[in-house]
Amino acid sequence: MPETDPPAAERRHVHEFKIRFGDIDSQGHVNNVKFLGYLEDARLEMFHGDPVRKGEKPVRGMVIARHEIDYRHPLLPTVYPIRVETWVTEARAASFTLAYEVRDDEHVYAEAVSVLVAFDVEAGRLRRFTAEEREFIGRYLVPSA
Numbered sequence: 001m002p003e004t005d006p007p008a009a010e011r012r013h014v015h016e017f018k019i020r021f022g023d024i025d026s027q028g029h030v031n032n033v034k035f036l037g038y039l040e041d042a043r044l045e046m047f048h049g050d051p052v053r054k055g056e057k058p059v060r061g062m063v064i065a066r067h068e069i070d071y072r073h074p075l076l077p078t079v080y081p082i083r084v085e086t087w088v089t090e091a092r093a094a095s096f097t098l099a100y101e102v103r104d105d106e107h108v109y110a111e112a113v114s115v116l117v118a119f120d121v122e123a124g125r126l127r128r129f130t131a132e133e134r135e136f137i138g139r140y141l142v143p144s145a
Contacts, residue, residue: 011088011142013050015042016081030075035110036067039100042084043114051136059133063119065095069112080104088140093128094118096137 017038025031048058075082082104090097095117102110120127129137 011140013042013046013086013140014083015045015086016083017041018079018081019075019077021077024077028076030077030109032069032071035069035071035075035102035112038082038084038102039067039069039086039112039114042086042100043098046086046140047136056136057132059136061119061121061127062116064114065117066115067112068114069110071110073107073109075102075109078104082109086140087142088137089113089142091134091137091141094126096129099142 019030023030023034047062048060051058082102085101085103087099088096089099095115098114098116100110100112100114101108102112118127118129118133119125
């Protein structure tokens, strides 16, 4: 029986979090800068926390080359979890693009894109991803239609 690719929804990494009191600004909603922190937390879980918990090697040696974020709806204080859904939209030899949605079941609060590049920390320069890293990144690849 031929193996089929999982549906796009199964290729998304999901990170749930709760809004903290300090995330709220004087206008009564989550401050725009806090969204970048939510994206960072989701990336850390996707590439470090989740693999370590599964007994896999975490993906290290990446730096952010670019962020782009669009705010779609004010995120107000709430007690229920919000989630960041993250997936890969493009993978190259030395970089890949992550897409994100900060959302709940009702609203998308922000959509974002980050470009990450492979980086050799010791040499202080860009590098190519290893085959193992490309395989891991490929788990989350959802090519655009």
